[in-house]
Amino acid sequence: MATSSLVRSPVSQSPVTAARRLLAVVVANPFGTAVSLGLAYLAWTLGGRIVDWAFVEATWVASSRAECSPDGACWAFIVNRLPQFAFGFYPEAERWRAWIVLLAPPLLLALAMAPDFKGRRKVLIGGFCLYPVAAFVMLSGGVPGLQPVASDKWGGLLLTMVVGIGAFVFSFPIAILLALGRTSQLPAVRLLATGFIEFWRGMPLIAILFMSVIMLPLFLPPGVEFPRLTLAMTGITLYSAAYLAEVARGGLQAVGRGQSEAANALGFGFWATQGYIIMPQALRAVLPGIVNSAISLLKDTTYVMVVGLFDLLNIVTAALSDPNWLGLATEGYVFVGLVFWSLCFGLSQVSARLERDSERAHSRAPSGERKPQ
Amino acid sequence: MAASDQDMASGLWSGADGSDADARPQLGPRQRWARRKAILQQAAVLLLVATLAVLLVRNTVANLQARGLASGFDFLWQEAGFKMAFSLIAVEPTSTYGRVFLAGLLNSLLVAAISIVATTILGFIIGLARVSPSTPVRLVARGYVEVVRNLPLLLHLLLWQTVILRSLPTVREAIGFGDVAFLSNRGLYLPAPVAGGAAAILTAAVMAGLAAIVVGCVVRRRARARGETPPRFGLALVAGGLVGNAAAISTLDWQIPMLAGFDYRGGLKLMPEFVSLVAALIIYNAAFIAEIVRAGVQSVGRGQKEAALALGLSSKLILRLVIVPQALRVMIPPLANQYTHLIKASALATVVGFPDLVNVFLGTSLNQTGRAVEIVLITAFVYLTLSASVALATSAYARRVKLVER
Numbered sequence: 026m027a028t029s030s031l032v033r034s035p036v037s038q039s040p041v042t043a044a045r046r047l048l049a050v051v052v053a054n055p056f057g058t059a060v061s062l063g064l065a066y067l068a069w070t071l072g073g074r075i076v077d078w079a080f081v082e083a084t085w086v087a088s089s090r091a092e093c094s095p096d097g098a099c100w101a102f103i104v105n106r107l108p109q110f111a112f113g114f115y116p117e118a119e120r121w122r123a124w125i126v127l128l129a130p131p132l133l134l135a136l137a138m139a140p141d142f143k144g145r146r147k148v149l150i151g152g153f154c155l156y157p158v159a160a161f162v163m164l165s166g167g168v169p170g171l172q173p174v175a176s177d178k179w180g181g182l183l184l185t186m187v188v189g190i191g192a193f194v195f196s197f198p199i200a201i202l203l204a205l206g207r208t209s210q211l212p213a214v215r216l217l218a219t220g221f222i223e224f225w226r227g228m229p230l231i232a233i234l235f236m237s238v239i240m241l242p243l244f245l246p247p248g249v250e251f252p253r254l255t256l257a258m259t260g261i262t263l264y265s266a267a268y269l270a271e272v273a274r275g276g277l278q279a280v281g282r283g284q285s286e287a288a289n290a291l292g293f294g295f296w297a298t299q300g301y302i303i304m305p306q307a308l309r310a311v312l313p314g315i316v317n318s319a320i321s322l323l324k325d326t327t328y329v330m331v332v333g334l335f336d337l338l339n340i341v342t343a344a345l346s347d348p349n350w351l352g353l354a355t356e357g358y359v360f361v362g363l364v365f366w367s368l369c370f371g372l373s374q375v376s377a378r379l380e381r382d383s384e385r386a387h388s389r390a391p392s393g394e395r396k397p398q
Numbered sequence: 399m400a401a402s403d404q405d406m407a408s409g410l411w412s413g414a415d416g417s418d419a420d421a422r423p424q425l426g427p428r429q430r431w432a433r434r435k436a437i438l439q440q441a442a443v444l445l446l447v448a449t450l451a452v453l454l455v456r457n458t459v460a461n462l463q464a465r466g467l468a469s470g471f472d473f474l475w476q477e478a479g480f481k482m483a484f485s486l487i488a489v490e491p492t493s494t495y496g497r498v499f500l501a502g503l504l505n506s507l508l509v510a511a512i513s514i515v516a517t518t519i520l521g522f523i524i525g526l527a528r529v530s531p532s533t534p535v536r537l538v539a540r541g542y543v544e545v546v547r548n549l550p551l552l553l554h555l556l557l558w559q560t561v562i563l564r565s566l567p568t569v570r571e572a573i574g575f576g577d578v579a580f581l582s583n584r585g586l587y588l589p590a591p592v593a594g595g596a597a598a599i600l601t602a603a604v605m606a607g608l609a610a611i612v613v614g615c616v617v618r619r620r621a622r623a624r625g626e627t628p629p630r631f632g633l634a635l636v637a638g639g640l641v642g643n644a645a646a647i648s649t650l651d652w653q654i655p656m657l658a659g660f661d662y663r664g665g666l667k668l669m670p671e672f673v674s675l676v677a678a679l680i681i682y683n684a685a686f687i688a689e690i691v692r693a694g695v696q697s698v699g700r701g702q703k704e705a706a707l708a709l710g711l712s713s714k715l716i717l718r719l720v721i722v723p724q725a726l727r728v729m730i731p732p733l734a735n736q737y738t739h740l741i742k743a744s745a746l747a748t749v750v751g752f753p754d755l756v757n758v759f760l761g762t763s764l765n766q767t768g769r770a771v772e773i774v775l776i777t778a779f780v781y782l783t784l785s786a787s788v789a790l791a792t793s794a795y796a797r798r799v800k801l802v803e804r
Binding site: 050053058060061064065210211212213214217223224226227228229230231232235236239240242243244245246247320324325327328330331338342345354355358361362365366369370373 | 436439440443444447454457458460461462464531532533534535538544545547548549550551552553556557560561564738742743744745746748749756760761764770771774777778781782784785786
């Protein structure tokens, strides 16, 4: 009886056979069918109520909670505060700078993904390396033509992006060095790299953030002070570097030993071998893992709340206590959830596609090449 | 160092120059240079790191002196002067920082232990649903995973804290579960056993019962592994232990929470911070464990399932006897990773105000005493020990279930 559900025969389906197969599945799996019927009922009733709340009865334009319909969502709260949720307390006259910083990554990505675009690699790699520095200069100003804006004015989605992308990009070179150190032939280097990686991987990010705000100022020479954002970003960068290093190490192990031996035989030195031969293959092999690390990092940026930075989640949480808009936690968190969900889900689709592509590339590669060790 | 060099060199040379065993093997100039270079490089790296460390320590000492902060671990025996909202051991304002540390650690471990057990169960259910033959079940499981894991854990936590728990009924209209447990916006109320005068005897009896069950199981398992019929006394031990424990527990007096005035009295009250923290940890991590389970099940070759079908096993038995045991082997390393993640994530308790280790020690205690270096060192030590013990336990288990190829 269970056969029909366990073994799927690749028969082409006419409507009649499809119906038969459906019946067979129902007979073979009465529990599953009952569950699905129950879920369908739940989805029907609950889904209707959610649509009612979120769209039918919702209020989009209002100046306070009192003007919102009590039966639906009060999206007016989000609409009114959208600039603040996007940019934090960034001065209004200078918001165009924040717009540029916020829109640059999707625009560059769209440009790079355009079909038949020759400079794809240049745009991607150049953007990846230069974006954090350019964004930092753009936001903090202090150069001719740009008013200085203190980093405690940055907030909302802007801060989430700055922390997320900045920490990811800065952690990349550190991660590669750590991965090379951990796979090094030199015992002292291996020991140091391993200890460093395991320390940062073993600590909770919350504790790391506390530590970086409390301990880092102690480590600095007396008189030198950094803003909170820099301290927190240092902690997150090192944390992310440790995780990324483990991903990169996986990639290094996937590159056959013959590659470095061949490079040696051709007279390549250590750094040339790593830079031209090993790393490109290793990083390509673990590209999905790298994207997954980026997703985790993006979600982890919300932890900066504990050191008093106003990222998207924290600025919405703070806005919930506005006396004009009390009791709108659901609306606020649904909004934050939608933003994070679309970013993370989008990235995870990228990761899944990369995985499929690399599988296809592998199946086309001649046998014996690139054998994982 | 010298000895191992010589071993290695003789290993290299013996093939080419086997006849002349007594002569000290000669290294070529290139190899000698390579060895010296390696030593020099390592010395340079160590020197760099040591310089950095000395610099940091000097800065720290100077900064601590400039701020007039004391140092040393003696604060652990000083009076902390604050109460904890929830603790497994009694903490009074007169308790020491050492006791506060211990209570915080126990709270962290409690949260982690409960969440790990529950999230594993939920994750397995959802993971198996991900590979269910029924399409709707698969779709629902996939929906759960995609929604839950793409939201930050902190958002889950705040949702539970402010949206879900606040929308629960007040204490007076609490949701009752068979009139013994109650859920309200002030937390979860559970019945608790009352330790009477015979508490020690009862505990001893329960322990003895548990021991009997474990011994019985081990005896039966060993015999089965050797291919023998399990001896009768094994079964008797298990049955006796079970009956004895049931009897011991049935004599317990359960204190049921009762509504008195504005709150429930008696029983065990779990504060809402605890409930939301544990709920968020369970739900979030279950999505990741489900993916681990799915990958594990899919890693088992199709032939295994087909062979089991050919032997006439039912689909439930195939899952239990063929798929899961083999999938488990693949799942162990990522599962351990997820558990470490969960233990570390339990530090989010700080955000909702549950008194865990990070909250009471790295937070309140550090603010009061200013012993930043010491407290950070202790906290780091605790978390690194926890991570290391998960890793050790995992590798021990992985060795036990390793496939023995014949």
